[in-house]
Amino acid sequence: MNKKLFNEILSWVLHIAIAAVLGVSVIVFLGRLTIVNGNSMSPTLKNQNVIIIESITPRFGTIQQGDIVVLKIPELLEGKQKYAVKRVIAKENQHIEIRDGKVFVDGRQLVEDYINNEETHIGNNLYADMTVPEGCIYVLGDNRIPEKSRDSRVFGPVKEDRIVGKCWIRIFPFTEAGRVE
Numbered sequence: 470m471n472k473k474l475f476n477e478i479l480s481w482v483l484h485i486a487i488a489a490v491l492g493v494s495v496i497v498f499l500g501r502l503t504i505v506n507g508n509s510m511s512p513t514l515k516n517q518n519v520i521i522i523e524s525i526t527p528r529f530g531t532i533q534q535g536d537i538v539v540l541k542i543p544e545l546l547e548g549k550q551k552y553a554v555k556r557v558i559a560k561e562n563q564h565i566e567i568r569d570g571k572v573f574v575d576g577r578q579l580v581e582d583y584i585n586n587e588e589t590h591i592g593n594n595l596y597a598d599m600t601v602p603e604g605c606i607y608v609l610g611d612n613r614i615p616e617k618s619r620d621s622r623v624f625g626p627v628k629e630d631r632i633v634g635k636c637w638i639r640i641f642p643f644t645e646a647g648r649v650e
Contacts, residue, residue: 522634592622
């Protein structure tokens with residue numbers, strides 16, 4: 470093989486390797502595209518919405534109450550799902566209580582104008598009145614119609630290190646494109 474051909478092949482391999490490393494770095498450290506599967510976050514996010522999640526905020530521990538996050542929790546979900554999109558309702562050491570169809574955090578009723586039901590029903594009495602353990606978050610879907618969201622009412626608090634990213638922008642459908650809150 471002549472030297473010119475070898476250098477050309479080596480150049481291509483090097484460029485492909487750099488592109489692969491950059492691509493993986495962006496996905497792991499910055500963010501990624503995600504397609505919402507299901508309606509547990511309706512009306513905020515609907516089935517087949519395309520969103521961009523950013524991975525920087527969870528790395529620095531700045532997830533806040535009210536943030537919409539993507540969690541990797543396959544053992545807590547049904548079927549073959551691995552990821553869930555949910556809203557953070559309470560963080561570690563906060564007291565969560567669901568009673569009379571309302572959600573209370575540290576004794577104060579949450580104003581939840583983003584949910585699609587008048588009431589939040591209790592999924593499991595074990596998780597309806599509790600203090601969120603250290604290193605965990607309590608998450609709910611915005612779709613509070615009974616049996617429409619599998620969340621902390623059913624499986625309890627989730628370790629904060631299970632957060633893959635924070636929902637940032639919806640890019641599809643184009644008519645609803647923009648920041649997600």
